Amino acid sequence: MVNFKINGRSVTAERGDTIINVARREDIYIPTMCYIEKTSPCASCRLCSVEVEGHDGFVLSCNTPPTEGIHVITDSESLKTERTNIMRMYDVNHPLECGVCDKSGECDLQNKTLEFNVGQQYFSAKDQPRKIENWGLINYDPSLCILCEKCTHVCNEVIGDDALDLLFGGYNSKVIPKNAETLDCTFCGECIAVCPVGALVSSDFQYSANAWELSKIPATCAHCSAGCALEYEVKHAGIDSPGEESIYRVSNNFEYATLCGAGRFGFDFANRASKDEAAFDAALSALQNAEAIRFSSVISNEETMILNGLKAKLGLKLFNEDARHMQTFMNAYANVSGKRHYSATLETLKASDGIIIIGSRIATDNPGVRYATTTAARHNGAKVVYMHPLEDALLQNTVTQFIKYEVGTEEGVLALLAQTLLVGKELTQREQAFFDGLDEGYLNAETNVGDDELALLVKQFMRSKSKTLVVGSDLLAHARAENIAHLVAMIEKYSDFTVLVVPTEVNTLGVSLIADLDIDVASKNVVGYNAKGSFVISALGDGNLNVPALNQQEGTVVSIDKRLLPTNVALSFDGYTLNDLANALGVYAKNTIDYTAALPVESGFQAVEFDSLENFYSAKGADIRGYTLNEVTAKRGGHPEDVDELPEFNGAVIYHVNPVLQFNAFTAKTVQLEKDNNLYGSASFAAAARLGDGDAVAFEYAGETVRRIFKLDDTLKGTVALHPTFDLGLNVTSGYRFEHVNFYERE
Amino acid sequence: MMSLKEFENRNVSEGAYYKVDIPDYPETGWEKAKQVFSRAIKGELFVGLYIVMREMIKFDIHTVQYPKEKLPIGPRYRAVHEMQRLWESGTERCIGCGLCEKICISDCIRMDTKIDEQSRKQVTEYTINLGRCIFCGYCAEVCPELAIVHGGRYENTSEQRAHYIGYEDMLTPFDMAVKGQVAEYPGFGAITPHEDERVKSTPLAY
Numbered sequence: 001m002v003n004f005k006i007n008g009r010s011v012t013a014e015r016g017d018t019i020i021n022v023a024r025r026e027d028i029y030i031p032t033m034c035y036i037e038k039t040s041p042c043a044s045c046r047l048c049s050v051e052v053e054g055h056d057g058f059v060l061s062c063n064t065p066p067t068e069g070i071h072v073i074t075d076s077e078s079l080k081t082e083r084t085n086i087m088r089m090y091d092v093n094h095p096l097e098c099g100v101c102d103k104s105g106e107c108d109l110q111n112k113t114l115e116f117n118v119g120q121q122y123f124s125a126k127d128q129p130r131k132i133e134n135w136g137l138i139n140y141d142p143s144l145c146i147l148c149e150k151c152t153h154v155c156n157e158v159i160g161d162d163a164l165d166l167l168f169g170g171y172n173s174k175v176i177p178k179n180a181e182t183l184d185c186t187f188c189g190e191c192i193a194v195c196p197v198g199a200l201v202s203s204d205f206q207y208s209a210n211a212w213e214l215s216k217i218p219a220t221c222a223h224c225s226a227g228c229a230l231e232y233e234v235k236h237a238g239i240d241s242p243g244e245e246s247i248y249r250v251s252n253n254f255e256y257a258t259l260c261g262a263g264r265f266g267f268d269f270a271n272r273a274s275k276d277e278a279a280f281d282a283a284l285s286a287l288q289n290a291e292a293i294r295f296s297s298v299i300s301n302e303e304t305m306i307l308n309g310l311k312a313k314l315g316l317k318l319f320n321e322d323a324r325h326m327q328t329f330m331n332a333y334a335n336v337s338g339k340r341h342y343s344a345t346l347e348t349l350k351a352s353d354g355i356i357i358i359g360s361r362i363a364t365d366n367p368g369v370r371y372a373t374t375t376a377a378r379h380n381g382a383k384v385v386y387m388h389p390l391e392d393a394l395l396q397n398t399v400t401q402f403i404k405y406e407v408g409t410e411e412g413v414l415a416l417l418a419q420t421l422l423v424g425k426e427l428t429q430r431e432q433a434f435f436d437g438l439d440e441g442y443l444n445a446e447t448n449v450g451d452d453e454l455a456l457l458v459k460q461f462m463r464s465k466s467k468t469l470v471v472g473s474d475l476l477a478h479a480r481a482e483n484i485a486h487l488v489a490m491i492e493k494y495s496d497f498t499v500l501v502v503p504t505e506v507n508t509l510g511v512s513l514i515a516d517l518d519i520d521v522a523s524k525n526v527v528g529y530n531a532k533g534s535f536v537i538s539a540l541g542d543g544n545l546n547v548p549a550l551n552q553q554e555g556t557v558v559s560i561d562k563r564l565l566p567t568n569v570a571l572s573f574d575g576y577t578l579n580d581l582a583n584a585l586g587v588y589a590k591n592t593i594d595y596t597a598a599l600p601v602e603s604g605f606q607a608v609e610f611d612s613l614e615n616f617y618s619a620k621g622a623d624i625r626g627y628t629l630n631e632v633t634a635k636r637g638g639h640p641e642d643v644d645e646l647p648e649f650n651g652a653v654i655y656h657v658n659p660v661l662q663f664n665a666f667t668a669k670t671v672q673l674e675k676d677n678n679l680y681g682s683a684s685f686a687a688a689a690r691l692g693d694g695d696a697v698a699f700e701y702a703g704e705t706v707r708r709i710f711k712l713d714d715t716l717k718g719t720v721a722l723h724p725t726f727d728l729g730l731n732v733t734s735g736y737r738f739e740h741v742n743f744y745e746r747e
Numbered sequence: 748m749m750s751l752k753e754f755e756n757r758n759v760s761e762g763a764y765y766k767v768d769i770p771d772y773p774e775t776g777w778e779k780a781k782q783v784f785s786r787a788i789k790g791e792l793f794v795g796l797y798i799v800m801r802e803m804i805k806f807d808i809h810t811v812q813y814p815k816e817k818l819p820i821g822p823r824y825r826a827v828h829e830m831q832r833l834w835e836s837g838t839e840r841c842i843g844c845g846l847c848e849k850i851c852i853s854d855c856i857r858m859d860t861k862i863d864e865q866s867r868k869q870v871t872e873y874t875i876n877l878g879r880c881i882f883c884g885y886c887a888e889v890c891p892e893l894a895i896v897h898g899g900r901y902e903n904t905s906e907q908r909a910h911y912i913g914y915e916d917m918l919t920p921f922d923m924a925v926k927g928q929v930a931e932y933p934g935f936g937a938i939t940p941h942e943d944e945r946v947k948s949t950p951l952a953y
Contacts, residue, residue, distance in 0.1 A: 099844035099891055100868040120947040132866045139866070207860050207868040210845040238859045239872045 005071040019061035019072055020048055025620065030074050031083060031115065033090070033108055034148035035062050036194055037255050037621060039157045040379065042149040047086050047112070050074050058082065080116075087116040093127045095143050101198040104210040108196035109146060125171055135183035137265055137672060138192060139206055142174040145199035151175060151191035158258055160374030160398050161185040175200075186394065186660045187674075188367070189264040193254035204265070204672050205249040209235050214248055218615040220557055220567040220625075221263040222298065222550035223663045225503035226346065226368025227559025228252065228259050229617065229625055232267060232551060232570035247551070247570055256621040260367035262661040266670040271539045273546035273575035280576050283545040284584055286527050286535035292317035294520065295529035296730075297505035298539075298664060300555025301564070302610075303578050304507075304514045305595040307529065309587035317518040319526065322504050322734035323511035324519065325476045329501070330512060332482040335638025336489035339631060340604060343492055344468050344500035345561040346372045347623075353380040354464030356457075356497075358387040358417070359410055360472020361657045363394035366502050368560065369470060374398050383460040387413060387449075388474075389738070390655065390722075393715045401453075401460060407655075407720060407738045408647040409447040411480040414487040415643050416443055420454045425494040434640045446646040469497045473504040477736045479647075486640040503560055504734065505664070506550070510558030513603035513629075529578070532702075532730045537578070540665050542729065548573035549666065554593045554610060556626065564605065564626040566613040604629035649738060652689035654679070654723040656701075656737045662726040679708040681721030686712060688719045689743060697743045701725070702733045820899050822934040825882045828875055829898035830917045831932055832924035839918065840894035843870040847886035847895055855879035856886060873914045877903060887936025896936035 002013040006028050013022045018041070023030050033045035041062035049058035053071040058079070066072070073079070091113055098110060130142040147166065152175065155164045163185035165178035177183040192200045214233035221228040230252045237244040247267045252259040287293070293307055293316055311318050334340050349355065349372040363370045376382035377398045386392070386399040389407045405413045419435050427435070444450060461467060469491055475484045492499040503509040526533040528543070536543030539550070550557075552573040556564050579592040589595060596613070599605035606627055614624045658664075661673045668675060679697065681689070691697065693712040698705050706728065716722070725732045773779040802808070811818055820826070831840045843860040855876040863869035887896050923929050931937075 099846070100842050104845070121949045124950045134866075141866075203862070207843070207862040209860075210849070212849055213845065236857075239857055239874055240859075 002066050002068050004066045004069060007072070007074055013066045017065065019050060019059070019064055019066050022066065023061065023072075023074060028074055030061055031112060032062065033112060033146065033196060034150055036150050036153065038258070038375070039150075039153040042153050044147065044149045045086065047083055049079060049082055051076055051079060084116040084118065087112055087118050088122045090146055091118050092121060092123050092125055093143075094146075097144075100207065101144070102201045102206055103198040104212065106211045107198065128172065130174070134203065135177070137187045137189065137203055137261070138183060139201050139203045140175060141199050141201075144197050145175060146197055147173050147175075148196055150194040150196065151200055154190045154194050154254075154258075155185070157378040158371055158375050159186070159188050159190055160370060160377075160394070161188070162397050164191060186363070186367075187261040187265070188259070189261050190254065190258060193252055193259070193264070202249060202265070209233075209248045216251070217568050217570045219551060219570060220559070220565040220615070221259070222269075222506050222557075222567070223262045223266060223667055224260075224366050224368065225506055225508060225560045226260075226366055227506070227557060227561065227563065227565045228263055228368060229257050229565075229615065230259055230263050234570055245571055253617045256617045256623075258368070258371045260371075260661065262367070262663060262667050262673060265672040266661065266667045267551065267570075268671055269549050269666040269669045270552050270571045271541050271546055271549045271573065271575075273541070273573065275575055276545070279545040280580070280584075283527075283535065283537055283576075283581055286544075287316075287581065287585060288314065289525065290314075290316060290527040290535070291523045291525045292319050292518070293527045293529055294319035294531040294533050295511075296320065296531045296664075297322050297503075297508040297511050298530055298550060298666060299507055299511065300550065300553065300557055300567070300592070301507065301510045301514055301599055301605075302555045302592045302595040303529075304511050305598065306578050306582045306587060306589075306592070308514065308516055310582060310585065311516060313585060313587050317523075318515055319520040320511055320515060320517055320531075320734075321520050322477075323508050323515060324517045325473075325481060325734065326501075326503055326508050326512035327517060329476045329481045329485045332485035332638055333489045333499075333501075334634035335636060336486050336640075337493050338634055338636045340634045341562045341629060341631060342471075342499045342501045344470075344498035345563075346500075347561070348466070348498055349373065349468050349470070349500055350375045351380065352376050352464075352466045352468040352498075353382040354461040354467035355382055355470060356385045356387065356417070356468075357470040358413070358472065359474035359476075359478075360470070360502055361388065361390065361392055361655075362386075362470065362472060362502070363392055364658055364660050364662075365472060365504075366560065369500070369502055370394070370398075373470075383464060385457050385460065387417075389718065390720055391717060394660070401456060403449055403453050403457070404718075405447045405449050406646075407649040407653055408736075410475050410478050411484055411487075411643055412443040412447040412646045413449055414475070414484050415640075416440070416447065416449055416454060418487045418491050418640075420458060421491055421495045421497065427490075427494065428639070430639045431490065434642070437642060439643075443643065443646075446648075467495075467497045468500055470500045470502060472502045474737055476501070476504065477734060479736065480644055483641050483643070486638050489638070490640065500560065507557040509560070509562070510556070510564075513558065513605070514600060528730060530730065536730065537581075538730070540669065540729065546575045547577055548575070553577065554591075556596055556599075556610065556613070558629065562604070562629045564599075564613070564629060566610060566615050566626050568615070601630075602632065604632045606630065649740060651719070652685065652741055652743070653720045653738055654699075654741045655720050656723050656725050656732075656739065658724050658726045659722075662724065664726055664732070665729050668726045668729075675727060677708065677724050677727045678711045679721050679723050680711050680713040680716060682716035682718060683712060683714070684717070685719045685721045686710070689721070689741075691743070699741045699743050701728070701739075702731050704731055814902075820901070824899060824901070825884045825887075825897040825935050826899050826901035827877065827897075827903065828886070828917055829896050829919060830873070830914065831894055831896060832919045832921065832929070834927060834929070834931075835925065837921050837924040839870070840892045841870050841873070842892055842894070843868045844891065846889045846891065850885045850889045852883060852885060853879045853881050873917075875917075884935050890936060893932060893936060893938065896932050896934055898934070 011022050011026050030048050032048045034042040043063050048061045050061045051073040052059050133140040152164045156162045167174050167176045192202050214235050216231040221230050230250050232247045233249050234245050235248050237246040250264050250267045383400045384398050385401045387403040491497050528536040537545045539547050551570045556566050593610035596610035597607050613626050659676050691710045695710045697710050698707045773782050848856045857874050859872040860870050
């Protein structure tokens with residue numbers, strides 16, 4: 001705590017605060033061009049200079065922590081001159097194309113130019129030809145760039161791609177792809193979001209609409225469980241399609257939140273349909289005669305409530321293996337920890353300085369977790385241990401230790417990890433007996449995780465104060481998930497680790513907390529709701545009855561943060577909804593959102609109406625979106641069972657995992673996102689499966705034949721190949737993602 | 748020319764009125780009879796007839812033979828819009844900034860834009876719904892490029908609404924523009940004549 005004065009007002013700084021943090025908290029205005037809250041200060045614009053009484057010269061308020069008793073002046077004649085001169089320099093040769101620039105008025109440079117009343121050009125410099133770069137989804141115009149470095153900072157510190165660099169060369173300086181000819185990154189588009197001028201823009205959006213024509217619809221991203229806040233920007237679809245609207249771009253509150261490319265560029269998954277009476281009647285009779293409804297977790301909480309209602313009314317079964325795995329896992333977890341929910345959130349992960357990620361290809365499974373991990377690594381110097389059968393090139397700048405384990409041996413790995421982390425803790429007799437009974441030699445040999453690796457892990461975390469264990473979907477869908485959950489819960493209970501479980505789909509967690517699920521049996525007569533079935537109700541436009549996609553309906557989802565987040569209608573839907581079906585079948589509610597207040601309180605939901613849920617970040621960065629689920633205590637009584645014999649996956653194994661920016665059939669539908677559906681494997685996989693680069697292969701997946709082209713990828717190692725499933729429509733399973741495979745057709 | 752002082756004098760009646768010499772109305776019967784006789788015998792009816800005959804013979808006819816003939820209209824008249832091209836190059840002046848679309852108070856302008864091959868903004872489609880347009884002139888006034896202006900075509904009748912306007916009709920013909928046959932537009936939407944004096948020069952060190 002440091003006490004000092006700003007403009008005569010007494011203020012207090014917390015540890016780690018800089019002058020500008022304190023000033024903003026106190027509503028004292030300091031102009032900036034390059035400052036961005038979520039990264040370390042760029043300190044390139046020098047506009048935030050302030051004076052300190054008794055000291056000569058100016059101090060940069062963005063990167064200077066205050067000292068006791070100083071008096072900071074944020075506004076004086078000399079500061080005004082200094083700042084005006086900086087703005088005059090910024091405006092030298094800046095193209096006067098504001099009329100067509102994509103910023104269309106939402107421009108920091110324009111704002112500050114007007115603020116400091118720079119009405120003409122005071123200095124001159126000979127301009128040079130500057131080539132406009134096209135980097136795929138991103139276009140870069142160096143003549144508009146003001147070199148604030150925000151883009152390079154977020155790319156490195158928040159995203160972790162480290163793909164942008166600044167080429168220094170005086171007046172020739174520009175942003176360039178780091179160590180590459182063209183931009184080779186995960187295309188999160190965060191650089192576009194933070195760019196204060198129109199230098200970095202979305203190539204799809206560029207010159208298609210002005211900011212003032214677009215209406216912003218606050219919503220929640222519908223692609224993964226991170227539940228990022230975003231705004232769909234909507235306008236009429238053009239002169240030739242009267243009456244229709246379309247989404248032009250997605251923006252986010254880049255100052256405090258981050259968005260991945262799937263959210264930013266994958267917005268066009270809406271389902272267009274009109275009221276089809278015949279299909280509606282067919283759906284009604286299909287539901288009345290069905291044995292069960294199978295549904296995916298790309299669904300809102302309210303729709304899940306309706307499905308629950310239909311189950312009770314019609315005596316159906318509800319199938320959703322993905323959410324059932326989550327349910328099983330969290331029930332087992334609660335049995336040991338005594339708490340219904342896991343303890344960590346993305347915010348606490350960001351603040352951690354020791355992170356273990358296990359059982360997930362996290363960079364593609366949940367970019368939100370990846371960004372939080374990157375932030376922790378860059379800002380807190382967090383040690384990041386990544387445990388997985390496959391190394392991930394996207395994490396190489398973040399991960400401090402990679403521990404490879406054998407496919408299928410997750411239970412053994414967790415047992416070893418728990419044993420290592422719980423050394424010297426006071427355990428119950430039964431738990432102690434579990435560890436005493438471990439056959440370490442067997443586990444080490446089968447999992448391929450050595451004592452030395454675990455010793456290094458412990459050594460890394462020696463100085464870490466807040467630690468997080470991130471548990472991915474490979475553990476949730478594992479055959480021994482319950483025992484794994486017991487072990488994870490023990491780590492949470494006895495060590496200083498908090499636990500973050502990564503739900504697989506956008507609302508897996510919500511569905512698992514609401515739905516009354518049954519074990520999926522291969523019944524013939526199943527109605528699929530965005531899932532496989534004999535009658536398919538789908539928001540993808542390929543089923544027997546069309547329903548709205550998640551960006552066409554009001555509703556809520558539960559994110560990885562155990563937070564209920566509202567989402568809104570970006571594009572209208574003219575067809576029938578699930579609620580219409582339910583109303584016709586006697587499960588009545590006027591609107592789907594009437595169910596929001598009725599969400600089960602025993603799972604931590606609150607009886608809050610949809611319309612009273614907020615969805616924004618405050619000006620000072622407070623997250624005012626929906627509400628956090630209440631903590632629910634659970635009955636304890638679970639304890640770890642003996643580790644089962646560890647399975648062996650020999651020969652050619654494929655890992656069902658989607659490439660960057662792809663998650664499911666909805667992202668596969670979008671125009672901008674890359675759709676690379678090749679099977680990627682290392683040279684040793686190619687040898688094991690007797691495949692060559694470019695070979696066409698076929699194999700069984702989810703009961704159907706999948707055809708892929710095999711590609712060699714030299715960043716991969718081992719005998720596991722990556723198999724994308726996003727383009728398979730509804731034909732995806734939610735089981736353990738590693739699978740033995742027999743290629744039965746080679747050309 | 749009127750000075751500002753004269754202009755600001757709102758008391759227009761002073762010294763500007765005069766009385767018309769009208770005889771008093773007849774009151775007695777005799778006076779009324781006198782008026783009837785004087786009007787009938789004077790033959791005022793034939794005076795008008797004479798003037799018409801005289802002008803007919805002189806062939807000095809002032810009737811405008813509309814629609815074959817049209818009166819010239821003032822440069823600041825606001826009729827159907829025109830889209831201008833640049834001199835010589837003939838490039839369309841419109842840059843697609845969307846200000847006209849934004850400022851239009853009857854919401855009748857709509858444009859579609861996209862990025863073209865040279866990474867420039869291109870207007871792919873532009874419509875004005877003349878059925879809604881109130882010819883207020885805001886679009887021409889806000890246009891930073893003197894691209895949209897109000898022309899002189901004031902006839903707005905058609906069998907179909909779609910005939911009202913198309914972008915191609917509004918656009919100055921290309922050949923006219925490149926031949927330099929289009930005069931700098933003086934009408935509504937043009938910059939004021941002394942605009943040059945207001946421009947601040949940019950320092951050039953080279």
